[in-house]
Amino acid sequence: MTEYLSVSTLTKYLKAKFDKDPYLERVYLTGEVSNFRQRPSHQYFALKDEGAVIQATMWAGQYHKLDFKLEEGMKVLVVGRISLYERNGSYSINIETMTPDGIGVLAVQFEQLKKKLSDEGLFEERYKKALPLFSRKVGVVTSPSGAVIRDIITTINRRFPMTEILLFPTKVQGDGAAEEIATNIRKASERNDLDLLIIGRGGGSIEDLWCFNEEIVVRAIFESQLPIISSVGHETDVTLSDFVSDRRAATPTAAAELATPNTKLDLLGWTTEQQNRIYHSLSRTIRQRREKLEKLSNSVVFRQPDRLYDGHKRNLDEMTRRLINLTERKILEKQHRYEILSRNLIPDFQKLLDFKKNRVDRANQGLLLLDVKQIKARGFAIVRREDDQIVKSIKQVKSGDSLSIELEDGVIKTNVK
Numbered sequence: 342m343t344e345y346l347s348v349s350t351l352t353k354y355l356k357a358k359f360d361k362d363p364y365l366e367r368v369y370l371t372g373e374v375s376n377f378r379q380r381p382s383h384q385y386f387a388l389k390d391e392g393a394v395i396q397a398t399m400w401a402g403q404y405h406k407l408d409f410k411l412e413e414g415m416k417v418l419v420v421g422r423i424s425l426y427e428r429n430g431s432y433s434i435n436i437e438t439m440t441p442d443g444i445g446v447l448a449v450q451f452e453q454l455k456k457k458l459s460d461e462g463l464f465e466e467r468y469k470k471a472l473p474l475f476s477r478k479v480g481v482v483t484s485p486s487g488a489v490i491r492d493i494i495t496t497i498n499r500r501f502p503m504t505e506i507l508l509f510p511t512k513v514q515g516d517g518a519a520e521e522i523a524t525n526i527r528k529a530s531e532r533n534d535l536d537l538l539i540i541g542r543g544g545g546s547i548e549d550l551w552c553f554n555e556e557i558v559v560r561a562i563f564e565s566q567l568p569i570i571s572s573v574g575h576e577t578d579v580t581l582s583d584f585v586s587d588r589r590a591a592t593p594t595a596a597a598e599l600a601t602p603n604t605k606l607d608l609l610g611w612t613t614e615q616q617n618r619i620y621h622s623l624s625r626t627i628r629q630r631r632e633k634l635e636k637l638s639n640s641v642v643f644r645q646p647d648r649l650y651d652g653h654k655r656n657l658d659e660m661t662r663r664l665i666n667l668t669e670r671k672i673l674e675k676q677h678r679y680e681i682l683s684r685n686l687i688p689d690f691q692k693l694l695d696f697k698k699n700r701v702d703r704a705n706q707g708l709l710l711l712d713v714k715q716i717k718a719r720g721f722a723i724v725r726r727e728d729d730q731i732v733k734s735i736k737q738v739k740s741g742d743s744l745s746i747e748l749e750d751g752v753i754k755t756n757v758k
Contacts, residue, residue, distance in 0.1 A: 365423035396433035496597030513542035519555035541572030572596035
């Protein structure tokens, strides 16, 4: 009798075969990433080629160790273990390591970071700062022992020896180089005595130059207040520092030339040119002023100066005569008006004066009649009580009251009976 197996039994059998097969324990595959969607932890996607597809799993621990950003459609080389998933009967590869296929990891990192920073606008021309025409002091971020600093010093001293060079000794390769480069760029940017900054190193492999592709360095260059010239590697070498810097130089010598666009000979030539322009300008001005002076000296006014103010003298005499006539006429008019007013107003004024005088005399007579002394002189008397009130009626006194009677020449004391 035929014995039928359950699906679970068959799947367990196949899984055991998968797990025990030494050829499936460590498999090296190449394929194109398919159905990839970034997840916060473990990653699930597929690897495919022209003829087949295999599901892939990459645990969070291995995924976060990648030196590049995994993307849809990327061709990769992976190492992993083949396993069978019992629940749906599908097999997949658990990836342990992954590298880009065809191009190196650093090349992938370069392109991915370049795209990211470009999308942010760090490489746009509108952010580029102009280089100064004359630099009093130039900073250099590079190794103190390399040929870069020697070439820069030699070139600047030859072209413009007045320019001072300040070296920021920097590690430009290996672990910690990117952090040191970024730190020294920030230090230079914070100074007030620098006009320009050069960063660079000599040639080398992409690994040797990689610190100049690090994001920390690129952002330090972008944030710098100083114009920056990048001189990294040979002419064919390109780094992200070249894209973000204000200018790129193929060699350290070229960087020094960009830092000193005007040489000492240019300055001397410019000074001589300005001197000649000033000389010719002054000479022309002096010549024009001399010609004008000669013309004025030969004019009639200077040969016969009296003619200069003859007309003014005549005008002055005429105006003086007119002023005298006008003044005399005004005086006569005022005298005539005074005589008319005197004839018309004096009689009226005299009448008004007499009238006012009579009114004053009458008022004075009225005041005299009201004077107490005058009243008492006519035989009248003023009677007062002891409380000094004037007695106007007999009702105000009674028998026994003491009274005083004021006469013109004295006071009489009396009692009422």
